[in-house]
Structures are given as C-alpha cells and as structure tokens.
Amino acid sequence: MLPLVYHPSYSFPLPANHRFPVGKYLRLKEGLAEDLAAVAHRYFSAEPDPLYPAHWHCPDYVQGFLSQSLPATMARRIGFPMSDQLIERTLAANKGTLLCAELALDHGLALHLSGGYHHAHYAQGGGFCIFNDLAMAAQTLVDQGKARRVLVFDCDVHQGDGTATMLAQHPDCISVSVHAQRNYPARKPDSDLDVALPEGLTDQPYLDAVTDALDLALRYYQPDLVLYDAGVDIHADDELGHFKVSSQGLLHRDRLVLSRCLAKDIPVAAVIGGGYQRDLQGVVNLHRLLFKAAAELAP
C-alpha cells in the first residue's frame, strides 16, 4: 500500500496572475486518480496545528504570521498575500510532511502532494516558504526517537538555504542540496553537503551528480530515514530553474533516488517541491512522474 498525504486546503485562492501555481495540488490529486488506479494506495490528511511550527520556529515570527501582522518586508519576502486560507494551508501542509515521514517509517515509502518549504528559516520565510516542513519533520522524529538520523535530500533546483540554517546545529539531521548555482537564493548558507551545478545542465551530467551526492550521503551519514524534495523546477520548461533536464531525466532521477534508498532498506518520504510554469498542466504532469516512479517501486 502506497500512503499519500493531501489536504483540501493545499490549493487556496490567490489573486489572478499570481506567479505561484497554487492550483497544481488539486490538479495533481485529480491526475493521480487515473495514474494510481491499479496501485493499492490510501490518502491521509494532517490537520492544521499552530503548535507545531511554534515549537521549532521563532515565537515572534510564528505569532506574527498567525495574526497576519508580519512587517511588510517579511511578508514580501514570503511572496503571498496574508489570508486565513494561507494560514490553514501552511499549517496543514507543514504537519503533512511530518505525517508523510511517519507513514514512510511504517510503510517504507510515502508521498506528500505538497511540501518542500526549504527557504523558510528559523525567524523568517522566503520564496513562497513560511515554515520549514523538512527541517521540522527531521527534528521532530529524531527528538521523539522515531529516527536515529534523518537525511534531507533536496533536489529542487533552488538551494535549501532554510533547511541548511535550521539544521546546522543538529548532528543527526543532515541537509544535502543538489541545485543550480545561479538560481535563488543569491546567498547560500552551507548545507552539510552542497552540490552546486552550472546552468544549462542536461540529463546525464545531472543524473550523475545526483547519484554521486546520494551515494556519498547514504554511505557517510547512514540515515535511517530520507526526506526527499523532488522539486520539478530542474526541468527544461521551468520558468525559474536554470537546468535543461528532460521529462525522461526527471523520471530517472525520481526512480534512482527512491530505488537506491529502498535497496538499502531506508524508508523515504518524498515531497513534491517546486515547479513553475504558466502552463499548470505542464507542471502537474512533471509532478506526476514522482508518483509513477513510486508506484513502480512501492514495497
């Protein structure tokens, strides 16, 4: 059985022409009904929980967000207009990644139809990220003794700067980021391992870099859980990402990451991460590849 995490709040109303493709979550769930028709799967939801980010992020920042009273500069860095729906969606999606990780520990593999808010730092958000679902889930599971060491393996085209800073002091929460050197953020704080790649990268050199980084991280850190950010903004059609990876290359990446972890009996929780195209269906079709790979490999 392949566990999936989703909440109806994920696609929430944004002003017309907002750059963030917020409709992709619902559209993805609809597409998966067909893709996963022959695969045993089940949906789970996490309910919004304001105490969860309050435990891991700066109390003033969390309170400012929940009361919609963040300073304008901080709200602008995040990039969303503040609203009740944004709060509900943020809280549900953050807890959703933790739920996905718990399901992965039980079932070997679990997927979240959201997540990957890797630009969120302890006391500020950025780049459409408010609270850092990956860093919070890793710390929670290690703190609770459910995992001994968690690897956040981030293949979004953007570097996981927030994850890097939030996990910097945690020897058992490891951050690895494989990203485009010239993409956002301009300032890239050190992850435990950063693989910064040149723009214009095509399938084979990209897949070689991902394979090398993953093999090194699994061998060196020996995690007992992997949180995989499967951002699709590495694709050639992405309007923000600087790589030129094809759809076939993207599918190969997801297959190789999932299969290498599962071959070592390491559970994987995957989140969909970023993907930016005005053609919403184009982005959704790329996110569907992660689920295709998972359906082939589900234990």
Ligand SMILES: [Zn+2]
């Ligand atoms: Zn991204």
